[in-house]
Amino acid sequence: MNRFFAALTLATILLAFPAGANEAESQLRTPQGGWPQSGIFGTYDRGALQRGFLVYKQVCAACHSMNLLSFRNLASIGYNEDEVKAIASEYTVTDGPNDEGAMFERPAMPSDRFHAPFPNEKAARAANNGAYPPDLSLIVKARLNGEDYLYSILTGYTAAPEDMKMMPGMNYNDTYPGHQIAMPSPLSGDDLVSYSDGTKATKEQMAKDVTQFLAWAAEPHMEDRKRMGARAIIFLLVMAGIFYAAKRSLWRDLH
Amino acid sequence: MAGNTTPTDFGNPVINWIDKRLPVFTMMQKEYGVFPTPRNFNYLWNFGAIAMVMLMVMIASGLVLAMHYTADTKLSFNVVERIMRDVDYGWLVRYIHMNGASMFFIAVYVHIFRGLYYGSYKQPRELLWILGVLILLLMMATAFMGYVLPWGQMSFWGATVITNLFSAIPLIGDTIVTWLWGGFSVDNPTLTRFFALHFLLPFVILGVVFLHIAALHVSGSNNPLGIEPKSDKDTVPFSPYYTVKDLFGVCVFLIIYAAFVFYAPNYMGHPDNYTPANPMVTPPHIVPEWYFLPFYAILRSFTIDIVIPFTDIIIISSKLGGVLLMFGSIAMMFILPWLDTSPVRSARFRPLYQKFFWLHLAVCITLGFMGAKPPEGIYTVISQICTFLYFAHYLIVLPLLNKYEKPLPLPPSIHEAILAQKK
Ligand code: HEM
Numbered sequence: 001m002n003r004f005f006a007a008l009t010l011a012t013i014l015l016a017f018p019a020g021a022n023e024a025e026s027q028l029r030t031p032q033g034g035w036p037q038s039g040i041f042g043t044y045d046r047g048a049l050q051r052g053f054l055v056y057k058q059v060c061a062a063c064h065s066m067n068l069l070s071f072r073n074l075a076s077i078g079y080n081e082d083e084v085k086a087i088a089s090e091y092t093v094t095d096g097p098n099d100e101g102a103m104f105e106r107p108a109m110p111s112d113r114f115h116a117p118f119p120n121e122k123a124a125r126a127a128n129n130g131a132y133p134p135d136l137s138l139i140v141k142a143r144l145n146g147e148d149y150l151y152s153i154l155t156g157y158t159a160a161p162e163d164m165k166m167m168p169g170m171n172y173n174d175t176y177p178g179h180q181i182a183m184p185s186p187l188s189g190d191d192l193v194s195y196s197d198g199t200k201a202t203k204e205q206m207a208k209d210v211t212q213f214l215a216w217a218a219e220p221h222m223e224d225r226k227r228m229g230a231r232a233i234i235f236l237l238v239m240a241g242i243f244y245a246a247k248r249s250l251w252r253d254l255h
Numbered sequence: 256m257a258g259n260t261t262p263t264d265f266g267n268p269v270i271n272w273i274d275k276r277l278p279v280f281t282m283m284q285k286e287y288g289v290f291p292t293p294r295n296f297n298y299l300w301n302f303g304a305i306a307m308v309m310l311m312v313m314i315a316s317g318l319v320l321a322m323h324y325t326a327d328t329k330l331s332f333n334v335v336e337r338i339m340r341d342v343d344y345g346w347l348v349r350y351i352h353m354n355g356a357s358m359f360f361i362a363v364y365v366h367i368f369r370g371l372y373y374g375s376y377k378q379p380r381e382l383l384w385i386l387g388v389l390i391l392l393l394m395m396a397t398a399f400m401g402y403v404l405p406w407g408q409m410s411f412w413g414a415t416v417i418t419n420l421f422s423a424i425p426l427i428g429d430t431i432v433t434w435l436w437g438g439f440s441v442d443n444p445t446l447t448r449f450f451a452l453h454f455l456l457p458f459v460i461l462g463v464v465f466l467h468i469a470a471l472h473v474s475g476s477n478n479p480l481g482i483e484p485k486s487d488k489d490t491v492p493f494s495p496y497y498t499v500k501d502l503f504g505v506c507v508f509l510i511i512y513a514a515f516v517f518y519a520p521n522y523m524g525h526p527d528n529y530t531p532a533n534p535m536v537t538p539p540h541i542v543p544e545w546y547f548l549p550f551y552a553i554l555r556s557f558t559i560d561i562v563i564p565f566t567d568i569i570i571i572s573s574k575l576g577g578v579l580l581m582f583g584s585i586a587m588m589f590i591l592p593w594l595d596t597s598p599v600r601s602a603r604f605r606p607l608y609q610k611f612f613w614l615h616l617a618v619c620i621t622l623g624f625m626g627a628k629p630p631e632g633i634y635t636v637i638s639q640i641c642t643f644l645y646f647a648h649y650l651i652v653l654p655l656l657n658k659y660e661k662p663l664p665l666p667p668s669i670h671e672a673i674l675a676q677k678k
Contacts, residue, residue: 229517240506
């Protein structure tokens with residue numbers, strides 16, 4: 001009777017307030033087929049990561065930095081050493097001082113960080129109507145429902161409803177909180193990039209690919225983590241079983 | 256103490272030699288080997304050992320993190336990311352520490368409600384209980400300062416909101432806040448001192464845990480029946496009976512912990528803390544970590560200024576009122592042994608107390624949910640009702656129960672109760 005009472009109280013509470021934290025008031029979409037990286041056994045799709053990197057490099061990198069990544073990190077999404085070197089060498093970095101005390105320019109190396117589009121926040125704002133395009137290294141972990149949110153932002157540019165007063169320079173987006181975003185639709189049409197693996201670069205495909213790339217960038221060790229987790233949990237299950245058996249046999253003789 | 260210890264023969268000359276001069280082995284044998292322990296514990300009694308393991312895990316993982324961490328407002332955010340990305344297994348150590356704090360609080364909250372249900376705070380365990388509440392307070396301080404270290408948005412704004420509470424203290428409030436911050440806002444001096452304190456406090460906790468356990472070994476453990484063991488038939492030696500049972504309990508707990516670390520490491524965290532701290536941008540909802548939410552709800556439930564009638568002189572501002580209530584909620588736990596004077600410990604034999612216990616648990620959980628909501632409309636009303644119920648439990652219900660509750664008859668002894676149940 002009392003257990004029943006207790007269970008009832010707890011159940012009422014848990015049902016009355018589902019999902020504790022702040023639920024997003026915005027529109028969320030999941031692409032068809034879902035995310036290959038989600039779930040206990042989910043892994044990144046290397047093909048999608050490379051396509052996503054291409055989208056970042058050719059579209060988003062015009063405005064957004066990714067300060068936490070180095071070119072060498074690209075090795076773990078399936079580029080070989082020469083390809084990483086080639087990608088890095090497309091950029092120049094300022095290095096120095098050299099023995100004469102002068103700064104100099106040189107091609108970037110795999111150990112260099114991704115090239116940032118603007119030297120500082122002020123410059124970024126000046127080029128974007130006063131808005132600041134945030135660094136994208138962690139963006140998937142920095143938003144609730146990271147992947148779905150990102151995908152929805154990128155595919156959420158529609159015409160503003162009649163009755164909505166848009167501020168100058170703002171764009172209507174059905175997902176962004178407040179629905180007015182300073183970023184112009186970055187994936188406004190198909191074929192902004194040409195994929196080398198023959199995948200058709202539709203808006204949705206590009207949004208899906210770049211989101212997967214950014215998910216990897218935010219959590220590059222996710223696959224190691226899940227792999228190790230399986231081993232750790234199996235080990236603990238075995239240990240728990242052994243201790244449980246030991247406890248049972250020990251306590252059985254006690255009377 | 257040393258004078259009356261009779262040397263034990265451990266059958267190993269080296270151990271005997273050491274033990275004669277420093278009787279640590281005799282002590283361990285006495286306190287953890289043969290220590291007579293009630294034989295009727297249920298699994299709720301595992302949570303003390305689990306909390307102990309969590310403290311060790313936190314100290315070990317924290318130490319590794321501290322070797323790679325730098326406290327500097329310009330560096331900390333990126334340094335933590337560097338640990339996540341470039342230090343070998345750095346992601347593992349950080350996720351262990353991050354989720355470990357939550358798991359530690361889960362273990363200790365279960366441990367505390369176990370004590371509330373079975374009356375473990377009653378005579379002769381009052382000091383043991385008070386040391387426990389002290390541990391809880393120290394844990395809160397430690398966790399709060401630890402959360403500031405990665406210097407994300409919630410780190411910064413959480414620290415700002417909570418330290419600002421001290422400004423509610425009349426007259427000297429602002430001075431205290433400036434002193435806490437080491438400046439005029441949460442900034443580099445705040446971060447560096449929080450790091451120093453976050454490193455120190457777990458070792459203070461360790462010291463208090465030692466006292467907590469020393470006190471436990473004077474009174475002995477309580478048990479689900481809440482009656483003292485009367486003879487050898489009521490107890491078993493701690494080892495191997497409870498060492499093995501604790502090891503089993505710890506393993507099960509670690510499985511749940513591992514599920515979070517490896518498969519949902521950010522589930523209990525807040526996404527905003529993956530954005531670097533920015534004093535110019537206030538997040539829309541500032542929420543503390545989940546384990547502070549009930550207290551946060553109590554803090555925000557006080558919404559009016561109390562003034563001297565017919566003037567506009569404020570005696571207690573809503574802010575000060577909230578702070579007083581929040582500290583008051585913990586003070587209730589400190590004085591609990593003197594609020595509940597019923598001679599019967601276990602709720603099993605207290606039909607009314609049992610119902611109020613569950614109500615109290617429900618109130619605390621509801622407060623937790625309210626702490627995560629914006630302080631407006633119905634949420635504020637629910638928080639206020641629950642805050643009232645929280646205090647009413649301690650200040651009204653318990654004293655009334657002392658007077659009017661008729662406890663059920665207690666069993667004559669632990670082993671007779673076990674035998675009776677078997678039949
Ligand atoms: C760092 C946190 C803590 C650790 C490591 C710890 C450890 C322990 C251990 C190992 C025991 C004996 C085994 C057991 O009863 O499960 C114990 C007993 C006890 N603890 Fe704690 N404890 C902690 C926090 C607390 C807190 C916060 C409270 C109360 C507010 C508390 C109250 C008690 C009481 C009353 C007992 C005796 C209970 C009984 O045997 O019925 N403890 N503690």
